[in-house]
Amino acid sequence: MNQSISQDTTGATPVTQSDAAPGIKIKADKVKVFYGEKQALFDVDLDINENEVTSLIGPSGCGKSTFLRSLNRMNDTIDICRVEGSIALDGEDIYDKNVDVVHLRARVGMVFQKPNPFPKSIFDNVAYGPRIHGLVDNKSDLDQIVQTSLEKAGLWNEVKDRLDQPGTGLSGGQQQRLCIARAVAVSPEVILMDEPCSALDPIATAKIEELIDELRSNFTIVIVTHSMQQAARVSQKTAFFHLGYLVEVDETEKMFTNPTDERTQGYITGRFG
Amino acid sequence: MTDAATTMNGNTGGGLTTRNSGEAVRKSLKRRYAAEKRFQMYGILAIFFAICMLGLLFTTIIGKAVPAFTQTMINLEVTLYPQDIDPDGTRDPQVLSRANYRTIIRQAFFDLFPDVTSRRDKRQLFEMISPGAVFEIRDQVLKNPDLIGERVTIQMPLSDDIDQLNKGQIDRNLPEAERRVKDKQIAWFERLENRGLVETVFNTTFFTAGDSREPELAGIRGAAMGSLFTMLVTLLVSFPLAVSAAIYLEEFAPVNKWTQTIEVNINNLAAVPSIVFGLLGLAVFINFFGMPRSAPVVGGLVLALMTLPTIIIAARSALKSVPPSIREAAYGLGASPLQVITHHVLPLAMPGILTGTIIGMAQALGETAPLLMIGMVAFIVDIPQGPLDPSTVLPVQIYIWADSPERAFVERTSAAICVLLAFLVFMNVSAVFLRKRFERKW
Ligand SMILES: Nc1ncnc2c1ncn2[C@@H]1O[C@H](COP(=O)(O)OP(=O)(O)OP(=O)(O)O)[C@@H](O)[C@H]1O
Ligand SMILES: [Mg+2]
Numbered sequence: 099m100n101q102s103i104s105q106d107t108t109g110a111t112p113v114t115q116s117d118a119a120p121g122i123k124i125k126a127d128k129v130k131v132f133y134g135e136k137q138a139l140f141d142v143d144l145d146i147n148e149n150e151v152t153s154l155i156g157p158s159g160c161g162k163s164t165f166l167r168s169l170n171r172m173n174d175t176i177d178i179c180r181v182e183g184s185i186a187l188d189g190e191d192i193y194d195k196n197v198d199v200v201h202l203r204a205r206v207g208m209v210f211q212k213p214n215p216f217p218k219s220i221f222d223n224v225a226y227g228p229r230i231h232g233l234v235d236n237k238s239d240l241d242q243i244v245q246t247s248l249e250k251a252g253l254w255n256e257v258k259d260r261l262d263q264p265g266t267g268l269s270g271g272q273q274q275r276l277c278i279a280r281a282v283a284v285s286p287e288v289i290l291m292d293e294p295c296s297a298l299d300p301i302a303t304a305k306i307e308e309l310i311d312e313l314r315s316n317f318t319i320v321i322v323t324h325s326m327q328q329a330a331r332v333s334q335k336t337a338f339f340h341l342g343y344l345v346e347v348d349e350t351e352k353m354f355t356n357p358t359d360e361r362t363q364g365y366i367t368g369r370f371g
Numbered sequence: 372m373t374d375a376a377t378t379m380n381g382n383t384g385g386g387l388t389t390r391n392s393g394e395a396v397r398k399s400l401k402r403r404y405a406a407e408k409r410f411q412m413y414g415i416l417a418i419f420f421a422i423c424m425l426g427l428l429f430t431t432i433i434g435k436a437v438p439a440f441t442q443t444m445i446n447l448e449v450t451l452y453p454q455d456i457d458p459d460g461t462r463d464p465q466v467l468s469r470a471n472y473r474t475i476i477r478q479a480f481f482d483l484f485p486d487v488t489s490r491r492d493k494r495q496l497f498e499m500i501s502p503g504a505v506f507e508i509r510d511q512v513l514k515n516p517d518l519i520g521e522r523v524t525i526q527m528p529l530s531d532d533i534d535q536l537n538k539g540q541i542d543r544n545l546p547e548a549e550r551r552v553k554d555k556q557i558a559w560f561e562r563l564e565n566r567g568l569v570e571t572v573f574n575t576t577f578f579t580a581g582d583s584r585e586p587e588l589a590g591i592r593g594a595a596m597g598s599l600f601t602m603l604v605t606l607l608v609s610f611p612l613a614v615s616a617a618i619y620l621e622e623f624a625p626v627n628k629w630t631q632t633i634e635v636n637i638n639n640l641a642a643v644p645s646i647v648f649g650l651l652g653l654a655v656f657i658n659f660f661g662m663p664r665s666a667p668v669v670g671g672l673v674l675a676l677m678t679l680p681t682i683i684i685a686a687r688s689a690l691k692s693v694p695p696s697i698r699e700a701a702y703g704l705g706a707s708p709l710q711v712i713t714h715h716v717l718p719l720a721m722p723g724i725l726t727g728t729i730i731g732m733a734q735a736l737g738e739t740a741p742l743l744m745i746g747m748v749a750f751i752v753d754i755p756q757g758p759l760d761p762s763t764v765l766p767v768q769i770y771i772w773a774d775s776p777e778r779a780f781v782e783r784t785s786a787a788i789c790v791l792l793a794f795l796v797f798m799n800v801s802a803v804f805l806r807k808r809f810e811r812k813w
Contacts (some may be wrong), residue, residue: 100798110636140450170703172699172703174703175698175699175702177625177626199705200705200706200707201705202705203702203704203705205702207703207704208703209703210696210699210700210703214694214696214697214699214700215700216697216700216701216715217697217719224713226701226704227705230705230706230710230714231705277700280700280704281703281704284705314422318592360403
């Protein structure tokens with residue numbers, strides 16, 4: 099794919115999305131992200147629907163993680179990172195001065211590419227979020243939350259006998275599901291997942307995909323993935339990023355059968371990426 | 372596969388006669404294994420050498436120190452005449468403690484040697500008993516005033532020279548003029564031994580007394596307490612300061628000229644000779660703030676300044692080595708920066724911080740130079756009761772004793788070194804214990 103063409107056509111890309119439809123959870127408007135002098139995202143407009151799985155795809159370095167991390171302001175932890183434009187969660191700009199980041203991150207949880215359980219017991223891993231946010235005031239409520247979270251993450255049966263053992267002692271796939279349980283335990287409204295299966299084998303991946311589909315009924319999910327098949331399997335909506343631009347976003351079905359942009363077509367059919 | 376390897380060798384292997392890469396690999400393997408073996412050998416040799424030196428150090432020091440743990444005593448039968456101790460019969464402790472016990476001892480001791488009559492001989496004879504003997508009687512009388520008027524046997528120390536003679540540290544074959552113990556004294560001592568009055572006992576004085584000019588009355592307690600108080604002050608001041616500084620610099624401070632300057636200065640501070648810190652303490656804490664001289668507070672503060680950079684550097688590298696994924700996980704759940712640090716980063720960094728702290732404290736424990744500047748080298752008999760009392764510390768005590776001419780201080784120097792080493796071992800063991808606890812918890 100030719101660099102100059104991609105630059106030229108960006109402005110004219112017809113971004114098909116239904117404006118102000120009911121059930122829009124997050125609305126990104128002209129989002130630009132800079133790392134120091136370098137701009138990583140250019141004017142991204144994207145609506146994320148409630149109780150849907152939205153997948154972000156695109157070649158490496160195109161800004162998927164950057165966009166995902168700007169949805170819960172994880173970029174704040176990077177000194178040189180700067181965000182312009184607006185991102186609204188339920189109509190409220192999350193970059194507004196009055197927004198408390200701690201509260202925001204309790205509403206928008208995150209699961210990372212590499213499983214990163216705390217070096218604590220399985221129980222404490224899941225209980226950490228509810229504890230710091232003061233969601234429970236007695237032990238039995240906490241036990242209940244831990245159990246339901248682990249059940250939602252499909253891990254309960256495997257670990258119920260060893261909740262006091264370190265979370266780091268689980269297998270990679272189990273660790274990732276533990277991280278999902280940990281995020282779920284805070285009862286967020288949105289869960290962001292950055293390539294949650296990239297370190298896992300096909301069986302663990304299948305389990306997590308199944309899980310994502312179940313979680314959809316309670317949560318809004320945004321997932322970054324490098325696997326077309328995964329995007330096609332789990333998501334209702336797919337957004338294709340390229341060189342910092344949001345090239346195309348549409349129903350997943352349509353995206354994989356009849357993409358509008360030739361860059362999308364090229365990427366999906368594996369001609370570049 | 373083999374073909375490709377052969378052609379490759381053919382193309383590049385110029386002078387080599389190998390035709391097969393398997394052969395070449397086997398040959399180089401041998402070399403690689405040999406190199407590994409050699410390297411292991413060097414390592415083992417180095418460790419062996421270190422252990423030998425350590426063993427040598429310990430055997431010489433402990434060997435020299437052992438005699439200091441015993442003391443030669445005399446079981447002297449004395450009559451506690453009321454007219455000498457308590458002529459008015461008041462039993463007033465004031466009177467009892469000021470009584471002239473010296474005469475009583477003189478009397479009892481001279482009675483053992485009726486043949487010694489000349490003044491000069493009598494003086495030499497009485498020199499055999501330690502000046503501390505009077506305290507033994509006084510303590511007994513104060514404890515039990517009913518003893519007055521009785522005839523009792525009391526164990527009291529012999530002088531350091533006689534003690535050395537008994538321990539075989541004085542060569543009896545030397546000409547009399549070159550010995551500290553005279554021929555007559557040797558003869559008298561042998562008579563005492565023959566009557567079974569001499570006894571060698573465990574030297575409790577060494578562990579219960581402060582410093583003294585008389586070796587047989589000198590103890591390590593004062594210096595040990597001084598070291599303890601100094602270390603406490605050092606730890607209480609430097610640990611929290613250093614850890615907060617490290618956390619701020621590592622987690623909160625923006626990277627700019629300012630913080631870079633601070634960082635460079637901290638690294639430089641770690642390399643400043645310790646005596647400079649002593650001068651600083653003298654100028655600031657004593658002259659400016661008017662803190663007491665020779666006190667463990669000042670010593671502790673000076674050593675804390677010296678230890679700060681060591682702990683800060685260790686703590687920063689420990690904090691840095693906590694994987695970023697842990698921070699991200701905690702931030703992602705909505706933990707505040709302080710919660711991320713106190714709940715996750717700090718506990719994971721704790722073992723490293725403790726290691727740095729122990730290294731710093733061990734350095735501080737052995738430090739002499741800065742303490743000389745603030746007057747902790749003084750001759751102090753009393754045992755300090757708190758960090759404000761004048762005192763000395765173990766390394767300074769070792770230095771003072773090593774500098775004393777009396778033969779009996781040589782063994783006490785080694786014994787003091789043993790006590791210092793015991794302190795060090797204790798500190799290290801507690802650090803290992805703490806580290807294990809933190810590691811187990813996480
Ligand atoms: N912390 C950072 N500092 C500077 N530049 C960054 C930083 N993180 C990302 N970038 C830059 O921003 C651009 C987008 O990166 P991003 O991580 O969002 O890509 P990505 O689409 O997630 O790629 P991948 O699929 O490989 O994860 C890249 O050019 C990258 O070099
Ligand atoms: Mg990424």
